[in-house]
Amino acid sequence: MKEFELIKHIFQASMMANTRGREDILLGIGDDCAQVQVPAGQSLVFSMDTLVEGRHFPFDADPVDIGYRAVATCVSDLAAMGAKPAFFTLGLTIPESDPQWLAGLAQGMAELAEPIGLILVGGDTTKGPLTLTLQVHGYVEADQVPLRANAKVGDDIYITGLLGDAAAAVPIVTGELHVTSERFDYFYERFWRPQPRLIAGMALKRVVHSMMDISDGLAQDIQHILTASNVGAHLEANALPISSELVAWQPESALSLALTGGDDYELCFTAPSSAAQDIQLIIQTLHLPCVKVGTIVESGFTINGYDGDLGGWQHF
């Protein structure tokens, strides 16, 4: 038990336990429960993600990277709801209590969480195979959530950022593949440091019909919108946003990675053509990389310019 007091100490000592100036956090770490007063006029949205070593991230990874990415991938779900990040909890299962490793994990988490006002308010620590379960919570006006179920026939389909880099990076981050140091640096960062599109999500929520984040690959994830909205989609392969780094490295498989590779954590959203001007304004104001990649149709799922496999993405 004493060992696990240490963990509490490391996380409490970190700035993540700092609730100063946060009137919504009534109780943080240290009682039977944490206690929160959701601000007036706001609803609470939250998402839970579990990350298992060797499955969602490679064995023996840098704890700073693990911490940063765990928070980032989970926060991406808040971005998809147009929500403002508020607080999170951490269920941490570790084989042993290594102070240096834990300090690294806390540092990586703080690196993402602190600038966006996301505070660690509770959790649990247990002994076992390395597993992290995070629940992130955000605030959003009850009626301003862009649902998956609200896509309409005729909507434009947009994607933020670039697709495929993180999936291409997997053999690099596992150490299976050795590349030039320049290539390593680019793709290592693309896998470990996804940038959740929080500000974009908050700005877009008023003008889109539906929105979600892409974690398992566009071709697979967009099905959630299509199923929930009972519509189809037509995509243009040559409109997909792919990095020049990926095209230069893997010209043959870049498109397939962009469509079926996971771990991008970009937003996919649909909006009526009447919203196109508003969206362009948001794109310009936020310097947001964002392109139109297709259209919502009555039914079916077609991709013009791609005839490869669309099999589901498995992380490791």
Place this chain on the structure above:
Amino acid sequence: MKEFELIKHIFQASMMANTRGREDILLGIGDDCAQVQVPAGQSLVFSMDTLVEGRHFPFDADPVDIGYRAVATCVSDLAAMGAKPAFFTLGLTIPESDPQWLAGLAQGMAELAEPIGLILVGGDTTKGPLTLTLQVHGYVEADQVPLRANAKVGDDIYITGLLGDAAAAVPIVTGELHVTSERFDYFYERFWRPQPRLIAGMALKRVVHSMMDISDGLAQDIQHILTASNVGAHLEANALPISSELVAWQPESALSLALTGGDDYELCFTAPSSAAQDIQLIIQTLHLPCVKVGTIVESGFTINGYDGDLGGWQHF
């Protein structure tokens, strides 16, 4: 991936996904986040617990038992806050997807959750060593939470229910020890089916100074109140509530188990003597097993009538 769709199906099909009549649940399972509107005048309290197979429950246990107990132990933290149960999330890591096992788990969870209005609204399912992380959420008026930090010198210390049975049951539930079927039935139930003191917690919150639940043993857990409140405690060993079943079976170690054994999930609370009459009324009205076991003092921790070891409790 297909396998894990099944899990979603099992849990969604169960009554736990049923949000009918619940105006607070705006979105349940199925979008990037769940969405909740906390009722006016209420704050949100929540607690996360992780349960690892072989550590918090024995290998190859009945999934119905695992499900029931996982929710019960986590809900016990809501009881300690005087909160009304509202909803929960489940991060489930399983080595394989066995429909029968999963249906059992869902059944056990529903057995505890349904009657108390606790609804499953989200979570994550991953492949790996069997681990459950639950976050349970409840509602309570912001200023009516009985904190650990509010015990006062002179307070009476009370305990609900019976202590020690669950710890005594451990070698029975692991199969290490064989006992008569009558004894087996009693202690098996005492380990696997803790009854979180929800109604007691809600009734007591207005009259107590401090309250917590006992999960790692009274002697260890009461230290949280003492440290947080900067006070000491004096306990009377012969006042501790111990079952006649435990005394009959293990007369020598019953007291030690009651003080240092874990897994009881009873409430420990402190209250001024001026509240004694109110507490007696609550005890009588609710038919609540509840006794006074000691007094809050300036400093130190003494137990009259016990000179055994007070070492920390490890579950398995």
